[in-house]
Amino acid sequence: MDLSAIIEPVSSWIDQEPLIFALIIGLIGAAIISGVINVGAMAVVWMDRKVMGDVQRRFGPARVGSRWGLLQLGADAIKLFTKEDSIPIGADKQVYVWAPIVASITTMLVAAALPFGALNIGGKEYPLVVANMDISAFYVEAALSVMTVAIFMAGFSSNNKYSLLGAFRGMARMIAYEVPMGVCVIAVAVMAHSLNLVEIVNSQSLWYAFAQPLGFLIFTVALMTDLGRVPFDQSEAEEEIIAGYTTEYGGIRWGLLYFQEYINMLLGSILLVLLFLGGWNGPNIPLLPPISPMIWFALKLIIVLEFLIWTRASLVRFRIDQVTDLGWKWMLPLSIVNLAWAAAVGLYFA
Template sequence: MLSSAQLQEFANNYGIPLWGLDASIALVLAVAVFCLCGLGVVVLVYMERKIAADFQIRYGPLHVGWHGSLQLVADILKLITKEDVFPKKADPWIFRLAPAIVFLAAFVGLLVMPIGPGLVVQDLNVGLIYVLAIPSIGIAGLIMAGFGSYNKYAMMGSLRAAAQMVSYEIPRALSVIGVVMIAGSAKLSAIVGAQGIWHIILQPLGFMVFLVSTLAELNRTPFDLPDTEAELVAGFSMEYSGMRFAFFFFGEYIALMAASALTVVLFLGGWHGPGPEFLAPVWFLIKTFGVIFLAMWIRWTLPRFRIDQVMDLGWKVLLPLALLNILITGIVMLII
């Protein structure tokens, strides 16, 4: 990376305003992250299919490409060529906008993830708050999808999604306060830098609350109530088809990737690992995929909760535990 003095000089030499240079660099990096995201989704979808198949004593995709590795490409081609079905009574703007919002909200979370020392698109001072707050805009996308579709099942699915995600937002945000207290910063790179000892050891309770509420945020089993096939058929994405549906689908996987990366940054030591420094991104990726594997493992093993149990767990169990965690952390820090 270039230092700010070098950038200043570069800007002066070519008569470009500094903000313009900053913006174009950020844009290039964002596009790079976007492309990596696309690659990540391909890997993740393949991984999920193979893992699910392995748990279910079957093979999974096998025929398109080497061991079915190009299956997703074939699927995307199919989705692109599909007819864009638009329900007659759907709200045109809300219906069209919803997938984009869900996708973008999931994507922007990745922009502040430090995958190595200095390897970050934008290292915000309030990175943690940003990463907790911005992806929550995705809820608006889900509500819009349910509302705009003019479908009762979709409406119920989106209401469930809203209720569930709003409830779990609170324990999730509270569970990371312990981490901020220890690291003394809300900057994600500073949090990673502070982890001589991983926070999972110092904050086991916070980690557990964070992991459970993250699964609930991601709408994955055992909390996949917004799109329970048995009850709501496909939930909020019921009326969507073709590429519009694909955006929900990709959004889900990118959100999984972002949430796993955040788990690694906050609790699992980020890029720290044995070996020279250039291995840092590798360690980060290995850890992230470990968390993703855990999420998939849980998904393909457990049944799902009922809606009232999900609410009970969020408000009556996780929220008090998160508060208790803050209390314990505070007391311990006072003593030490």
């Protein structure tokens, strides 16, 4: 078949209507992204349950979808969708309804600029990223923190004291940790001479986790805080404030908020892998050269996720004042020290 007969009219059409083409590509990209991250997050939820079960000497989900409980989340989703949708009488209805949607939008915004790995075709690496923008590292970090706005919307609109306390805690925590996190991203950018995530990955002949160990440590802790994982889950500490900002949410609205946390966890882990663990860099695997970057990427991602889950099962929670203390008095000064280190070393690095 003559391919040029199809390609030529298409490419001439692209030349005539570049905006429409960009829109179509964008839509396809969005569809792919939402598919990928949602399936990915479902895998994370499953992994979370299974690993947690292992750590606690129980089985985890083992009924729905074979003895591995693969379809448990599907069953949960069906349950949540079919539940009664109730909105508290005193709630600020508009904000209440929009909070889970804002949360979803946030995760999509993050996902748009995040490379999900790369394919190695003919010795050349093609990163899998929808919007390969120049400042993607900074953009992703900024977009991640919009999640806090959603948390605050949910907590504030619920007209519930637990929710309010949870929202305040989330806010205080976010402010205390976004700053050191941002400084760490800058330190990485200084070393990589770029804010583009793809270029940051490509510049990591030596992983930045080794080049700036302090930055890696601070970024990991700040990321855990940003994701609200134990020991930094004060905003939904169920033993103190029931479920924090999600207290008044039920049914699929709660499901959305809950699921966004896992999506965030996935995206945050990807960011950590990209910035500090060399992304998809790794020696070529024989026989599988095209997907060998993907294998390395997935391997690193699973290790990071496993770490996050493991800490959840084995640590107790900080008090909110201890968290903000740690953020302002230790993380921020140390992250600036790390920036100085990165600037000094970076001069010899590139």
